[in-house]
Structure formats: C-alpha cells, structure tokens
Amino acid sequence: MISLKKKVELDEISAASMSDMAFLLLVFFMVTAVFFVKEGLNINLPRKNAKPTEILREHVFEITVIGETVRLKNQSVGERNYKSLFEFRNELNKLEIPNLPEKLALIITSGETKYGNMLDALSAVQLRGFQKVSVKRKK
Amino acid sequence: MLKRKKAMPNIPVSSMADIAFLLLVFFMVTSVLDSDPDVQVALPEVPGGEQLNKKIANIYLSADENKSIYYNTMRMSLPEAINNVRAKLSTNPDLKVLIHADKELTYSEVDTVFEFLKEAGALKVSLVTQTNPGGK
Numbered sequence: 221m222i223s224l225k226k227k228v229e230l231d232e233i234s235a236a237s238m239s240d241m242a243f244l245l246l247v248f249f250m251v252t253a254v255f256f257v258k259e260g261l262n263i264n265l266p267r268k269n270a271k272p273t274e275i276l277r278e279h280v281f282e283i284t285v286i287g288e289t290v291r292l293k294n295q296s297v298g299e300r301n302y303k304s305l306f307e308f309r310n311e312l313n314k315l316e317i318p319n320l321p322e323k324l325a326l327i328i329t330s331g332e333t334k335y336g337n338m339l340d341a342l343s344a345v346q347l348r349g350f351q352k353v354s355v356k357r358k359k
Numbered sequence: 360m361l362k363r364k365k366a367m368p369n370i371p372v373s374s375m376a377d378i379a380f381l382l383l384v385f386f387m388v389t390s391v392l393d394s395d396p397d398v399q400v401a402l403p404e405v406p407g408g409e410q411l412n413k414k415i416a417n418i419y420l421s422a423d424e425n426k427s428i429y430y431n432t433m434r435m436s437l438p439e440a441i442n443n444v445r446a447k448l449s450t451n452p453d454l455k456v457l458i459h460a461d462k463e464l465t466y467s468e469v470d471t472v473f474e475f476l477k478e479a480g481a482l483k484v485s486l487v488t489q490t491n492p493g494g495k
C-alpha cells in the first residue's frame with residue numbers, strides 16, 4: 221500500500237513589517253522623549269577672607285529688592301522704582317545704559333525677601349549684560 | 360519577437376530591522392538618565408539659566424519649604440551636610456555644588472548656606488532653576 225503523505229505546511233509569521241515597527245518605535249521615542257537638562261544660574265562665591273575691591277560709583281547699578289518691589293539707582297540713570305519684578309525686568313531691557321567700560325550691578329536684598337524674587341532680579345540683571353553682579357544682604 | 364522582461368533592481372531590506380533595533384538599543388544605552396535627588400522642591404521659575412553639565416559629578420544640596428536640608432537625598436542638619444561637602448571636595452576640588460532651594464524660602468536662609476559653603480571652600484555654586492521641558 222502506498223501512502224501518500226501530505227507535506228504539512230508550517231505557519232510563518234511575516235517579519236517584513238518588523239523594520240517598520242522598529243522605526244516607528246524609534247521615531248516615537250525620539251519625538252516624545254523629554255530631555256531633562258538642568259538649568260541654573262552659576263555664581264562664584266567670594267573666598268572667606270577676600271578683601272573688598274574698590275570700584276567707581278558711576279559704574280555701579282544699585283538694585284534694591286524688597287519683597288516684590290525694586291529700586292534701581294545709578295549716577296547717570298538716576299533713581300527708579302518698580303512695583304514688581306516683572307515691571308523691573310521689562311523696564312531694564314528698555315533702559316538705555318550708558319557706554320561704560322564695565323557694567324557692574326549690586327543687588328541689595330533684605331533677609332526676608334523670598335529667594336525666588338532675588339533669583340529673578342539676578343537673572344534679569346545677568347540677561348541685560350551686566351558682567352559682574354554682587355549680592356548683598358541687608359543686615 | 361519575444362521581449363524579455365527586465366528584472367527590476369531591488370534593495371535588500373532584510374537587515375533594516377536589525378539596524379533599527381541597533382539604533383534603538385544605542386539610544387537607550389547612551390542616554391543620560393536623570394539622577395536628580397528625589398526631594399520635592401518648588402524651584403524658582405526664572406529665565407536665563409545656563410545648562411548644567413550632567414556628565415560631571417555634582418554635589419546636590421536641597422532645601423525644601425520646611426527649611427529641611429538634604430545632602431543628595433539624605434536629610435541632615437546644615438553643618439552635617441557641609442561636612443559631607445567638605446569631604447567630597449577634598450577628593451575632587453572641581454566639584455560644583457548644585458543648590459535646589461524652594462522659591463518660597465527667604466534669602467537669609469539661602470545666604471546662611473552660602474556662608475557655610477564659603478567656609479568649606481565650595482566656591483563654585485549653581486542655583487538650579489525650573490527647567491523647561493526639552494531644555495532651551
């Protein structure tokens with residue numbers, strides 16, 4: 221007796237679309253990924269026994285931050301008061317600063333002023349192009 | 360006359376999946392994982408912050424709204440934290456201290472930390488601000 225065995229056909233999973241899936245995943249991850257890049261304001265603290273340096277008064281912009289209010293004082297610009305840090309930031313960008321060899325800012329703040337407000341003033345001053353910024357706490 | 364059908368040239372795409380997966384694995388392995396100290400701090404939302412290099416090891420000092428001090432993720436007193444900073448700086452003086460301070464804290468509290476850091480010789484400091492998703 222002759223038995224005819226039929227060849228069993230094996231099921232196959234098509235792998236042709238595998239590359240499409242892999243690329244789709246790749247694009248998805250690349251597009252949706254949030255890169256956690258830390259940002260911060262870099263400062264250099266003075267040495268413990270550092271001597272104060274003398275600078276010309278007309279080069280210094282004195283910025284006093286008390287709570288939300290800001291007062292700006294300079295020999296050439298005069299004295300200006302701002303009700304909020306937002307106003308200060310906007311006005312500082314519009315302010316015509318005389319052509320000085322070096323732009324220095326002194327931020328004076330009370331101990332009770334919020335750290336966030338002090339940092340806001342510091343960033344506004346740095347963004348305006350002041351090369352050296354000093355922070356002093358009112359005792 | 361019989362015209363012979365010209366075979367169209369085709370690019371083999373069988374290795375495409377391998378390339379794609381290799382790229383996927385490469386990105387997963389080389390990406391820098393966020394190693395933030397897990398301290399709940401409302402950082403100040405201030406523009407103009409510079410991007411900080413995360414590849415360089417940093418010292419994390421955090422202060423939350425309750426004035427609790429954390430060295431990396433460990434809660435401790437300020438003098439203890441500063442002692443740890445001093446010890447760390449003795450092995451690597453180029454380390455930068457990253458300060459995560461709550462925006463609602465008063466400046467006097469942060470200034471006290473500055474005074475301690477000055478004594479410890481930690482003069483390179485970064486005041487960490489709220490990061491916008493995706494960086495700048």
